Amino acid sequence: MTLLRPFALDRPETLEEAAAVLTEHGGGAALYAGGTELLLLMKEGLVRVQRLVDVKRVRGLADIRAEDATVVIGATARHRAVEISALLRERCPLVAGVARHVANVRVRHVGTVGGNLAFADPHSDVATLFLALDAELVLWRRAGERRLSLGDFLLGAYETARRDDEILTGVRLHPWPAGTASAYLKFGVHERPTLGVALAVTPAGAGAPAAVRLSVGCVGPKPQRFPEIERQAARMGVAELAARAPALAQAAADAVETASDLHGAADYKRDMTRVFVRRAFEIVAARAAGEEPRARYPYTVIV
């Protein structure tokens, strides 16, 4: 077994206090919330931490709240809180639904959304889905706060654009408009998902054109969107979407960046992108037509 090496623990009650500790201790201090990723890294000796800065006592950091059209999930909100949040179930039901399938039940009760995103594990359902929600991360430091799109925040596997003195305080999601049909598909036989697909199809509405949002993740260093495919698909009606699903999926497979690892080879992931993007379009097209498709696939979670 591996025990943790001794470290100091600070429990600031404000962001200012947290920032002060970070600044004072530089690289030897790490932000800590759920610890489901960080403590593992510490156990494995992959990071050496002299000081944990526990931000769970900072007021409001775990809140899930609405801000006009956006929904803000506080960085220290647990996956479990996301799962049962009435607000999210109403405004972003897919987010609540996917939270139910992150890792295992213990990680869901302890792990946080912010921790998940900040860790930037390539195999992240949360990151994959949030990319399709045009998520913006709120990064706070004493000099000020900035917002960064998730796409710009995630630089690669385990690599983010967070500066050492910045604290991730929340994620701003832009719920899809009413009438959007969506689905999240997660496939994989291993402990971490081999592939995740988030798809949202919004019909043209009052003053707003139709929109399609497609995100594929877990297959490469970070999740991806497909602007070209989204534009093409946005011009299609529901029936055409279903019919053109194979072609759209092939386009996604051609464009996706995949990497081989213990959860699958790059070529397999590329083909699975094709398979599951197509399946996602089929499911979403059915949902857009008011049906609930009953197809089930092995080792696949459909939200």
Added chain:
Amino acid sequence: MSGPLRVVGQSVRRLDALEKVTGRARYVTDLELPGMLHARLVRSPYAHARIVRVDTRAAAAVPSVRGVAAAGDLTGCDPYFGPAFRDRPMLAVDVVRYEGEPVVAVVADDEAAAQEAAALVDVDYEELPSVTTLEEALAPGAPLVHAGQPLAGHFADLSTLRAKPGTNICHQFDFARGRSAETLAAAPLTLEDTYTFPRVQHYSMEPHAAVAAWNEQGELTVWASTQNPYSVRVELAKMFGSPLSRIRVVVPLLGGGFGGKTYAKLEPIVSALARMTGRAVRLAISVEDAFRTVRRCDARVRVRLGFTRDGLLVAAECDADFDVGAYADIGPRIIQKGTYTATGPYRVPHLRLHSNAVYTNTTPGGAFRGFGVPQLAWGVESLLDEAARRLDRDPVDLRRQNLLAHGEEFAPGDTPVDGKFEESLNRAAQAIRWTQGAAADRGRGVAMMMKASIGPTVSEAMVRLHADGSATVLASTVEMGQGARTVMAQIAAEVLAIPVERVTVATPDTAITPYDQTTSSSRSTTMTGRAVQEAAADVRGQLLHVAARRLGVPAAQLRLEDGSVVGGAETLSYPDVLRERFGMGGGELIGRGIVAPGRSAAALGGSTPFWEMAVGAAEVALDAETGAITVEKYVSVADVGRCINPLLCEAQDEGAVMQGLGHTLLEEMRYDRGQLLNANLVDYRVPRAEDLPPALECHFVENADGAGPFGAKGAGEGSLVPVSPAIGNALTRLTGVRLRELPLTPERVWRALRARRPTKT
């Protein structure tokens, strides 16, 4: 004994159920001895390297470190151990032979200090060329994992080990009869193919652990998570030059074993550290380190089968290479056992079987449920289905045609077939509805297996009947989840006609419970069970003898019933009988049982006391786009003679099937040039609750035709073996594609399907 059975055949609650569900069950890692120290091992990062320099000064300087040792520091003992070859050092001597091999040991007051000190040990290595696959190890001129002939071990059936000098082959096994080459050449249909079985790990949820302490008299006690305390004892006695009587091995409950805890693993080093420090020392390794302690031997098996046009299997040849890793462990016996019954339950007049045990610079391979038979059955049962296809025969029918009959000879001098294969096959076929074709999107497959247990072996037991009529069973069968202790209690309770709640089964302890060779090879119910039965019968005989004398009637007129001797003018309770015997309210009757079948003329030097036989039938669905196989239904049939405890038998076989599902669909140890990449539970995928087939049935054939108590035979391994060929055969019947490599992960199946249709995107 006449009359219906009272306790045997009942699904009585297991003896240890309550302590396990209340968290009171104690395993080795729960033990705390006063002044106990904690050990950590520093392991080699290289697959093959010379140890150039070991610097332990920084480690030794850590406060509360009580000792740091490399091989040279362990004086006064033979550093080598191993049940076949004594080729494995407690700590690497001059050379490391696999990534993960222990090199230095640190002992400290607590785990944290031991961990910290271990991280400060500094070792310089000079990397050496390594061989980490069978291909590399068998290539001409390959670097040798072991230079020079290793020493032989201490088992009768392994007394002659045939290495191939100058190669990495440390043992060879041959078994032949008739004229296979000619017969194959002349056979109307011959098939040949090669199959591989992966490296997988037991993942007992409790990793290996041991606590050792020497007392003032120089006697050693080891509390060990081991399946064979007596093997460990003899190993330690040899290493430390102690008489057996001064080595004591105690075994509390095991958190799983599956073969991975047979033969010495951690006990030697822990004992050496205890001696070095003069204190009790505890070593509990992590799951990651368990992956670097023992695994299943992977294998490559080339099979050739010859048939007549009518489907008669006339000849078979198998050439199998087993990768035993860096140290042989029980590998030589595995290749023998696995290969001996390569042709399974079929009558094959002409055969030639050969296998090699091959060293590689990887985690040592050792015993794992099935013991070489899964590796061969994967190949033979797959090729058998191919034969059925070529002969345009139903696979069940083809098998049925060639089955050995009940009572038929398997090999000269060996135990005749003691079960009814056809009955098992028919039951499996019926349960899977074989004759009613599968739905278009489903495939069905079947496979059979036969396995020898080990022989000759020795099991001894004692039963003590106490003054109040309760009893204690002394037997060294280890409880690792299979329920053996409960079964022993049932057997004793049956013979003594007392409630099973009044029977205690003592903790295996070589100072107290008599010799039992091993808890493995599905032998315990049959062999140790018989010893317990005999010991209880010995007590019964004493009871009847005393009662007869007191009642003035022949003992033959009396019998045991409900804790009393009945049949005479008076009913005498057991306390009455003991008072009669001893003249007071004390004393006890002690019974003894010894089961020690001798050597026979059979190929492996000893009769197997019984044949383990099982059939598996699977119905699968396939998501062809992803390659994901779903097992919709699995049926297992095991011919066990008699289920002493039906619920426990069923529980065992359900577990065996799911463990088989593991290596069939999910599990493989991934190596990159000798570096183990996935020695953890995130990256090594074992079955979960969601992998349970929607329909899983475990059936038992009970014809009371075994050599064990009440006609029992062994169980627990058999049902694992047919899983991979049954599912492989089902997949082939569904898709027409044959995979020869396990596990059948979605990606592997996907590749195979694409290879068949190269233009498909």
Added chain:
Amino acid sequence: MPDTRTPSSFRVALTVNARPVTLEVPAHALLLDVLRDRLGLKGAKRSCDIQVCGACTVLVDGAPVSACTFLAVEVDGCEVLTVEGLADGDRLDPLQEAFMQHGAVQCGFCTSGMLMSARALLNEDPSPTRERVAHYLRGNLCRCTGYRKLVDAIVACGNQGTT
């Protein structure tokens, strides 16, 4: 043995199996080790050590956590329930009875964690389907039973409507 080299030491006051406990723990102490080594509650086990297998599952304010990767300092003010706290004196939790009755116990090393996860599940969903149970137990591994009897036992408890 207390580690006097730790820079930080914390006082935690909690209840463990409904009994108040107060401890001084260093920041880096893991809940599993505190339970096992300081409180003598050996039921929770260390197996995979990376939150996957569930052998170390305990309930903290009703939520299942992996004690192997959970800081002891986090349980200040909390109610911790371990397998030793499931029974009420001699009266076993229905899950414990069901596990025994259905043959869902073999080597027992996963049993403590399984019971705690099952208890958390039934507290949340008193009558789960087999599918729900299997999904909930995704993080509780067992190498012996093959899961069938475990799911049987938990579903049976649920069907009886007992919590």
